[in-house]
Amino acid sequence: MTFAIHGLAVSRGIAIGRAVLVGSSRIEVQHYFIAAAEVDAEVARARTARHAVIDELQRLQTEMPHDAPAELDALLDVHLMLLQDESLVHGVEQWIRERLYNAEWALTTQLEAISRQFDEMEDEYLRERKADLEQVVDRILRHLKGVASPVPASRPVLPGAAPELPLILVAQDLAPADMLHFKTSVFAGFVTAVGGKTSHTAIVARSMDIPAVVGARAAAQLVRPDDWLIIDGNAGVVIVDPSSAILAEYAQRQRESALERESLALLRHTPAVTLDGQHIELLANIEQPGDGPAALVAGAQGVGLFRSEFLFMGRSGPMPAEEEQYQAYRQAVEGMQGRPVTIRTIDVGADKPLDRAQAREYSLNPALGLRAIRWSLADPGMFRTQLRAVLRAAVHGPVNLLFPMLAHQREIEQTLAQVELARAELEARGMAHGAVQLGAMIEIPAAALMVRMFLRYFDFLSIGTNDLIQYTLAIDRADEAVAHLYDPLHPAVLRLVAEVIAEGRRQGKSICVCGEVAGDVGMTRLLLGLGLRSFSMHPAQILAVKQEILRANAAQLGTWARQVVQADDPAALLSTSA
DSSP, X not given: OOEEEEOEEEEOSEEEEEEEEOOOSOOOOOOOBOOGGGHHHHHHHHHHHHHHHHHHHHHHHHTOOTTSOHHHHHHHHHHHHHHTOHHHHHHHHHXXXXXXXXXXXXXXXXXXXXXXXXXXXXXXXHHHHHHHHHHHHHHHHHHHXXXXXXXXXXXXXXXXXXXXXXXXXXXXXXXXXXXXXXXXXXXXXXXXXXXXXXXXXXXXXHHHTOOEEEOOTTHHHHOOTTOEEEEETTTTEEEESOOHHHHHHHHHHHHHXXXXXXHHHTTTTSOOBOTTOOBOEEEEEESSGGGHHHHHHTTOSSEEEEEGGGGTTTOSSSOOOHHHHHHHHHHHXXXXXXXXXXXXXXXXXXTBOSSHHHHTTOOSSGGGSSBHHHHHHHSHHHHHHHHHHHHHHGGGSOEEEEEOSOOSHHHHHHHXXXXXXXXXXXXXXXXXXXXXXXXXXXXXXXXXXXXXXXXXHOSEEEEOHHHHHHHHHTXXXXXXXTGGGXXXXXXXXXXXXXXXXXXXXXXXXXXXXXXXXXXXXXXXXXXXXXXXXXXXXXGGGHHHHHHHHHTOOHHHHHHHHHHHHHSSOHHHHHTTOO
């Protein structure tokens, strides 16, 4: 009987094949107390297993194929960093020494303790890192128990199936190390029960161009081994046991999708110019210093948003020193080979604790609390350390410096004063530093409404649509109870976006959109019609957005775009573009 399972669309394309199920990645853990005399041996057992996993991941990195996506290497780095995190290492030892837990119990207990910090984070990407921590712990547990990876390293044999039959992997989740198996093309696509749009499985799927659906919670229960499956990566749907008619329809869509991908790939070196000759800037959002080369391969003309907070997260010791930050920013700048890199200053705060001590200081409304630029201005020493590192990196290529969540004129003046102080400190030391363009994020309504004032101070503005929607509609994106009210097409949101773009054009300054909306091809024509000429998005979306740009006449879209913005129901007009 044919039925469909819905998940999240994270990697486009159609895959058709027979299901290969792998069990839950979480292995059964025994809970028991050890004798006091066994403490040192139990701590050593936990350390040995952790070191074994570190060795395993380092070996996988060393042996990684040259054509493996850079994202995969970066995610293995994240897992190695988590393995060496002191809050995990010391926490486990503490549970063993003070509570006499066995190593497995201590590991899962510490996992739960750290997981609670991730659960309370507002940023979706950071919240997704909880899954990485779970996979790291799971891997240690497997070593403690002597159990192999749940993902088959070679092609499994299905009874009666032809050797060349395409296979689809259905799993609870997939660790980056396990996803290396996809490089051998054993699987045509995969379905996972957990994960979000910014989970590592989604990131790697997009980078490897593999059709995938994540967050399909019912898949592990409803799909049987060897079932025929269709993955519709465009819609986030898994069709189980399709009828012959559905199978034929999707086979046709698969052929069309393959042709579309080939067509998109041909656009990589095509300038993003509309039919009426408007040149559009297509930039990439990146999270790691080493993401630049992959962004270039995807066709990015620069980095529109480098989220620097990832240098600060997941460490219980001191925050990264100036030299460490400088080296990271320099790597990002040099990786873009002369193209501009926009570095956003640290965006953490009460909702994104840097360590366990800070986690105890949560406010009731973290999204409205001490975060982003407020947090930086509250710790000017830390802030200037980052500013000095960015200014030094600007020697190696064009750098834009972007400040998050500004609202007040006095905050702007304090921020710019800190930049000048940082520059003066470098000059006093005799250290080289470069010129930077200064920009502000427009991500709260107060900033959008005060755009003229912002433009007096800054060289460029970047609209962060994710937060702008959240604050305009009073919707906590992390709260599932109200997440359905999150609406990029709400008239209030569109009017704020339109006004910021219009004012930027009037004053001849660059306005970029760097939120999810920038990578949504359904919004491309509207943004073009409103006058946007700079988009920054996940690299995987660049070619699809470019295709929309090449087919659009920006001048002709202007009247229609203004009608959409003024409509009470913009969504109804969105599909009627000229």
